[in-house]
Amino acid sequence: MTVPVEFFGAASVYEQCPAGQKPEVALAGRSNVGKSSLLNALAKRKKLAAVSKTPGRTRTINFYLVKNSYFLVDLPGYGYARVPGELKTNWSRLVEDYLHNRKQLRGILHLVDIRLTPGELDRQLAEWLRFSGLPAAVVATKADKISRGEGQRQLALIKEALRLPADVPLIRFSAVTGEGKKELWQIIEKWVN
Ligand code: GDP
Numbered sequence: 758m759t760v761p762v763e764f765f766g767a768a769s770v771y772e773q774c775p776a777g778q779k780p781e782v783a784l785a786g787r788s789n790v791g792k793s794s795l796l797n798a799l800a801k802r803k804k805l806a807a808v809s810k811t812p813g814r815t816r817t818i819n820f821y822l823v824k825n826s827y828f829l830v831d832l833p834g835y836g837y838a839r840v841p842g843e844l845k846t847n848w849s850r851l852v853e854d855y856l857h858n859r860k861q862l863r864g865i866l867h868l869v870d871i872r873l874t875p876g877e878l879d880r881q882l883a884e885w886l887r888f889s890g891l892p893a894a895v896v897a898t899k900a901d902k903i904s905r906g907e908g909q910r911q912l913a914l915i916k917e918a919l920r921l922p923a924d925v926p927l928i929r930f931s932a933v934t935g936e937g938k939k940e941l942w943q944i945i946e947k948w949v950n
Contacts, residue, residue: 761824762800767817771854775820780949781828781861785882786868788834791898794932796831806831818855827949835878864892864948871897871911875918883919894926894944901931
């Protein structure tokens with residue numbers, strides 16, 4: 758399945774987010790979790806989103822227009838250590854403003870690395886999602902990096918650590934093998950339609 762996805766624009770303050778009423782699905786997760794790689798894999802493009810070797814470089818909210826009808830929204834990664842205090846505050850302020858104000862937001866894809874135990878910020882996001890009532894799915898990235906059996910154990914651990922409600926999908930994903938892509942598109946399309 759090839760779905761047309763194009764970069765639309767970036768916002769460094771909430772007011773710069775696109776005007777209009779197109780529905781949006783946002784991607785959140787700690788930096789280096791594989792957000793850019795996932796976007797590129799979904800779009801079948803190598804350089805749609807920059808895959809960075811420097812964690813925490815993306816400081817804007819990036820908007821990707823899909824089929825000219827809805828946006829995939831790349832939120833800045835969290836969990837970066839070497840960011841000066843002021844910038845850090847600004848950064849999370851942008852995400853908070855977005856999450857609290859965005860009426861066209863239809864759902865959140867929460868990315869976690871399948872090999873890692875979710876961190877404090879992951880647990881906070883999961884908790885916020887539980888209380889917000891917003892549709893959510895957890896995407897366990899880099900699934901190609903561990904065995905199937907180990908993956909099963911990690912998924913159980915992630916589910917418990919994030920206290921995921923039974924109705925929140927937990928999807929194995931790999932930007933390398935394409936595993937999980939079809940399922941992700943189905944979820945995204947369900948939310949925006
Ligand atoms: P971001 O900071 O969340 O945008 O993460 P990136 O997409 O830049 O990925 C961080 C690192 O993980 C890069 O070195 C990627 O090549 C690697 N990576 C991301 N997704 C995968 C995956 O599915 N499989 C493997 N093996 N590596 C991945």
